Structures are given as structure tokens and as C-alpha cells.
Amino acid sequence: MLTVSHGAKKYELEFDTINPQSTENLSRQLEKLTNVPLSKQKLIFKGKQLPIDESPLNNFNVKAGSKLMLLGMKLDPDTDRTNTSINKVAKDALHIEEKMNSIEEQIKGSFTSRTS
DSSP states (O other), rough: EEEETTTTTTEEEEOOOOSSSHHHHHHHHHHHOOOOOOGGOEEETTTEEESSSSSSGGGGGGOOOOOEEEEEOOOHHHHHHHHHHHHHOOOOOHHHHHHHHHHHHHHHHHHHHHOO
């Protein structure tokens, strides 16, 4: 078991000593438990920040019974809604651009065939 503290809460997580997981896999588990996005997480062990990548936890001497700290802010539902809206507008803009490019190609093709 690993103990990860985030704020006032503590989370107990399974730790496989034979096939230890990567720091990224641990962070993805913590993302589900804490609602702290992976990109906003900082994992601290023995005063040092761990990289969130494919590095196995045992590379940092993390063992069963180790205690880690998670730093990071949870997603604010209002901010999340705003980001979702922004992403939708960006997607719609790309769709409109693709349509305009298609129409432009049709017009050019029509104009070229008339002048030939």
C-alpha cells in the first residue's frame, strides 16, 4: 500500500512490488480519485518532485508503505464549463473553415472550366 495525501485527505493505494507502476499511472489513478488534472499535479516524495512519466516508482525508492504528497488544484466546474465552451467554439470554427475551403475549391474549379 502507498499513502498519498492531498490537502486534508489521505488515499490508500495498492502497490505491486513485483511490477511497480509508473509515476504517470499513479498520477492517472490520483486524477480519478481527487479530480486534480494530470497536468496540474505535482507528486512529492521525500521532499523531491517526481516526474510524471513512464519512470517506475521504484526508480525513486518508493516502496510499499511509502507516503507521498500530491499538490494541485481540483478542476473548478465553472472553469471546466468555460473550457468546454471554448473548445466547442474552436471546433465549430475549424468546421466552418473546412466548409469555406471546400466552397472556394468548387468556385475555382467552376471558374477554371468556364475559361477553358
